[in-house]
Amino acid sequence: MPSHRYSDVYAKVEVPLGEREWPTRRLRTAPLWVPVDLRDGNQALAEPMDPERKRRFFELMVTMGYKEIEVGYPSASRTDYDFVRLIAESDIAPEDVTIVVFTPARADLIARTVDSIQGIRNEVVIHMYTATAPMWRDVVLGHGREELKRLILDGAREIRDRTAHLSHVRYQFSPEVFNATEPEFAIEICDAVTELWEATPERPVILNLPATVEIATPNVYADQIEHMHKNLARRDGVILSVHPHNDRGTGIACAELALLAGAQRVEGCIFGNGERTGNVDIATLALNLHAQGVDPMIDFSDIDEIRRVVEYCNRIEVHPRHPYVGDLVHTAFSGTHQDAIRKGFAEHHARAVAEGRSEREIAWRVPYLPVDPADIGRSYDAVIRVNSQSGKGGIAYLLETEYGVELPRRLQIDFARHVQEHTDAAGDEVTAAGLWGLFASAYLAGADPELSLAGYDVTEEGGIGRVRIELEHRGERVVSAHEGVGPVEALAAALAARGRPIEVLSLHQTSMERGSDSRALTLIEYRCGDRTGWAAGIDASVLRASLAALVTAAGLASPAGVLASPAAAPAS
Numbered sequence: 001m002p003s004h005r006y007s008d009v010y011a012k013v014e015v016p017l018g019e020r021e022w023p024t025r026r027l028r029t030a031p032l033w034v035p036v037d038l039r040d041g042n043q044a045l046a047e048p049m050d051p052e053r054k055r056r057f058f059e060l061m062v063t064m065g066y067k068e069i070e071v072g073y074p075s076a077s078r079t080d081y082d083f084v085r086l087i088a089e090s091d092i093a094p095e096d097v098t099i100v101v102f103t104p105a106r107a108d109l110i111a112r113t114v115d116s117i118q119g120i121r122n123e124v125v126i127h128m129y130t131a132t133a134p135m136w137r138d139v140v141l142g143h144g145r146e147e148l149k150r151l152i153l154d155g156a157r158e159i160r161d162r163t164a165h166l167s168h169v170r171y172q173f174s175p176e177v178f179n180a181t182e183p184e185f186a187i188e189i190c191d192a193v194t195e196l197w198e199a200t201p202e203r204p205v206i207l208n209l210p211a212t213v214e215i216a217t218p219n220v221y222a223d224q225i226e227h228m229h230k231n232l233a234r235r236d237g238v239i240l241s242v243h244p245h246n247d248r249g250t251g252i253a254c255a256e257l258a259l260l261a262g263a264q265r266v267e268g269c270i271f272g273n274g275e276r277t278g279n280v281d282i283a284t285l286a287l288n289l290h291a292q293g294v295d296p297m298i299d300f301s302d303i304d305e306i307r308r309v310v311e312y313c314n315r316i317e318v319h320p321r322h323p324y325v326g327d328l329v330h331t332a333f334s335g336t337h338q339d340a341i342r343k344g345f346a347e348h349h350a351r352a353v354a355e356g357r358s359e360r361e362i363a364w365r366v367p368y369l370p371v372d373p374a375d376i377g378r379s380y381d382a383v384i385r386v387n388s389q390s391g392k393g394g395i396a397y398l399l400e401t402e403y404g405v406e407l408p409r410r411l412q413i414d415f416a417r418h419v420q421e422h423t424d425a426a427g428d429e430v431t432a433a434g435l436w437g438l439f440a441s442a443y444l445a446g447a448d449p450e451l452s453l454a455g456y457d458v459t460e461e462g463g464i465g466r467v468r469i470e471l472e473h474r475g476e477r478v479v480s481a482h483e484g485v486g487p488v489e490a491l492a493a494a495l496a497a498r499g500r501p502i503e504v505l506s507l508h509q510t511s512m513e514r515g516s517d518s519r520a521l522t523l524i525e526y527r528c529g530d531r532t533g534w535a536a537g538i539d540a541s542v543l544r545a546s547l548a549a550l551v552t553a554a555g556l557a558s559p560a561g562v563l564a565s566p567a568a569a570p571a572s
Contacts, residue, residue, distance in 0.1 A: 009216035013133075016183050016227035022261040030289055030297045032239070032265040033282055035061050036070040039080070039102050040279055041269040041314070043073070049313055054083050055092065057313040060306065061270075062097060065298050070100035070127065070267070074116035075109035081116050088119040100125040100172070105155025114162045117169070124169045125206065126159050128152075132189060133177035149189055156196050171197045172206035174243065179211040179220075183227055191233040199237030207232070208267060210243035211254055213276075218250050222257035229262025241265035244280040246272060251280040256288070270306070271325060273314050284323045291370045300324075303376040308505060320409050327409040330373045340367040345380070395419055395435060402432040404512040404521075405439070411508075411523060411534050418442045443523070443536040448555035450474045451500070453547055458487055469494040487543055491550050500554040503527040509542055520545040528557035 009015065037057060042048050049057065054072075061069050071087060072080035084101060087093050099122050103113040110128070117124050130152050137143055143151065156173065163169045173193045175186055190207050199205035209228060211221055225242060232238055242263045244254040255266050268274075272281030283306075286296035300306065307318050307325050320328040332341055344366030352359040364372045373380060396412050399405040407415060418438055423430055430438070454477060455470040464483055467490035471478045480497065482490035492502055505525040511518040522537045522545040535556055537548030 009220055012215065013180050014183055015216075015220055016223055018223075018227065018230070020223065020226065022222050022226050022257060025260040027256065027259055027289060027292065027294060030286065030294060031259055031263065032068060032241075033066055033286065033298060034068045034070060034100065034241070034265060034267045035066055035270055035282060036243075036267050036279065037061075037269045037273060037310075037313075038083070039070045039072050040267075040275075041273040042080075043076075044273060044275045044278075045314060045316075047315055048077075048079070051079060051083060051086075053313040054079070055086070056309060058083075059092065060309045062092075062094060064300070064306065067096060068098040068100060068125070070102060073102045075103055075112040081112070084116040084120075087122075088117065093120075093122050095122060098123040098125055100127050102127045102129070103159075104128070105130045105152050105158075107155070107158050110155060110158045110162065114159070122168070124166075125172050126163065126169060127172040127174065127206075127208070128155055128159060129174040129176050130155070131176040131212075132186065133180035134182070135180065136177055145185060149192065152189060153192055153196060156193050160197060170203060170205070172208055172241075173197075174208040174210055176210055177212040178209040179224060180213070180215060183224065187228065187231055190228070194232075194234045194238060199234045201236050204237050204239050205234075206239045206241050206265065208241040208243055208265075209263075210267075211245055211251075212243075214245050214247035214251060214254065216248075218253040218257045221254045222261040225258045225263050226261035239265050241267060243267040245274065246277040246280060249277065251278070252284055252288070255280045255285055270310055271318055271322065273310075273316060281323075283325065287324045287371065287376070290375070300376050303378070305377070324371070324376060327413065330369060330378055331413070332368060337368050341369060343367075344369070398432040398435055399439065403436055404510070404518075405436075406508075406510045408506070408508050408523065408525075410506075410525065414534055415439060415442065439536075443534055444538065444552065446535075446556045447552045448558050451498070451551065451554060451558075453491070453551050456487060456491070456547065471495075471498065473498050488546050488550060491547050495550070495554050500558065501528060502550060502553050502557060504550070505532065507546065509546070512538070522546040522549040524549045524553060526550075526553040526557065528553075531557070533557065 038049070038054055058069065058071065072083050074081040074084045087099055093099060099117070099120055101113055101117060101124065103109050103126065105128050113126060130148065131140060132148065137145070137148055141148065159171060173190065175181055175189055178186055194205045194207070197205050209225060221244070225240070229235070229240055240263050242255060242258040242265070244251040244258070251272070255268070259266070266280065266282060266285065268280035268282035268285065269278065270283045272278040272284070283300065286298050287300060289296045303325050311317055318325055320326045323329065348359060348362070348366055352362050355362060360374065395416055396407050399407060419430060419435065422438055450473060452472045454472040457468040459466045465486065467482045467485065467487050469480050469482065469490050471494055478498065480494045482493055485493070488504065488507070492504065495502055503526060505527055508523040510521050512521050513519060519538055519540055520542040522542070524535055526533060526535060533553070533556055535549050535553035537545040537552060539545040539548055
């Protein structure tokens with residue numbers, strides 16, 4: 001490895017090494033959380049969010065309890081501008097939510113940004129940024145220190161003058177690449193900006209100090225933040241904010257140490273999306289506080305629903321080992337781990353009985369599980385029942401190699417329960433053929449004999465899709481027409497009209513063989529009432545396989561199917 005080409009952080013920037021106080025502090029309260037998924041995270045997506053995804057993500061954040069949300073970069077794209085206008089012209093933002101918009105320090109882009117917020121009744125923060133580090137000054141901007149300072153103050157003055165009549169507008173400045181900027185220059189610029197913006201405790205200015213590209217161990221960032229915290233002018237009129245990235249894989253540690261060092265506010269993304277290796281994961285940060293007995297002030301009680309929305313909006317799947325939210329984070333594959341967890345659950349239950357209190361109220365101390373899965377909406381099934389070390393760990397591998405079936409992670413967990421029940425009863429090893437038989441019984445069988453799809457037709461007229469669905473229900477032929485939706489949505493609506501409401505949570509499609517004549521397999525995760533489950537469909541046509549899976553789900557979710565079919569058990 002040509003490591004001689006690189007230098008450490010101390011060769012790149014002066015690191016303030018005063019008397020540290022942060023190592024002796026403890027985190028006792030949650031910071032101000034600011035999700036930047038709709039701006040920073042959105043800029044990092046191969047396929048940026050469309051308006052519907054932006055709105056759905058915003059509404060998720062509001063539901064979770066975020067009170068300050070960066071909603072876009074209105075001068076960068078029409079989509080971002082229109083989303084800010086949607087907030088201005090609708091009631092999707094509760095009055096206690098602060099709206100943040102992002103702009104460079106350029107007069108024309110500032111004007112476009114200020115124009116976008118006209119009519120917003122909520123408190124608004126205009127967030128201006130400019131890179132300040134030597135490499136960016138020399139290579140990207142071509143400005144010396146004085147010229148750059150003048151550019152920044154011109155931008156700050158432009159924002160102030162254009163919004164002087166708007167009492168609900170506050171200001172934020174980010175010296176981009178703060179962590180590679182000379183400490184005295186960062187203080188000089190930040191003090192000049194807070195003076196121009198007249199920062200006071202009654203109308204504080206946010207100074208956001210990004211680790212735009214992570215270049216050092218987390219203690220260095222903490223030293224830099226504490227230096228700013230102790231030496232900034234008008235400190236009581238400043239909200240000190242951090243925006244760590246994750247290039248070294250220590251973004252979370254940087255944020256936690258920065259809070260110890262005096263930061264009051266954290267910008268990041270839910271589950272850590274962002275350029276390169278991502279922004280700091282504010283979900284993990286919040287749940288780290290929860291695991292230490294500190295209220296994070298954000299609701300993660302249904303973390304799987306949060307993940308589904310985030311995955312849908314970002315079009316990026318969350319890794320199964322991702323802290324707290326990954327499908328496998330509460331699953332013990334090791335027999336010794338599983339034994340310790342089972343004993344921990346038994347002790348927890350006995351202690352609750354002895355104290356005469358609910359298991360959800362008493363102190364949590366189960367081995368290998370830093371938090372109670374129930375706190376974040378997870379069941380205990382995957383924790384204590386699915387164990388690949390018991391001889392059934394090759395389930396997914398055998399189905400894929402022998403039958404071309406690729407199971408999503410959550411379906412692997414659900415199916416493992418069926419396999420375990422079978423092997424516990426039979427006492428023998430299950431073959432690939434046996435696995436396929438169990439799979440077919442659990443997810444392909446169970447269709448209601450009184451309900452079937454008799455036919456469908458898909459057309460388009462004038463750019464509007466039309467779907468005709470024909471159901472056979474209890475001997476009656478029922479025809480329905482649907483506009484502006486796809487065939488799966490149309491069939492779901494037709495089933496709901498017959499008393500079979502099925503919500504598709506996720507849909508996975510794969511080919512079972514290679515070649516042009518391969519069969520398609522569709523796997524759907526569905527919800528009916530308060531129950532979730534999985535169903536499958538197979539056909540030469542991908543569309544017919546999807547519709548078949550939905551009809552099977554309707555059968556499994558029917559009153560008889562719910563009681564009789566193990567596939568309808570709540571999913572992990």
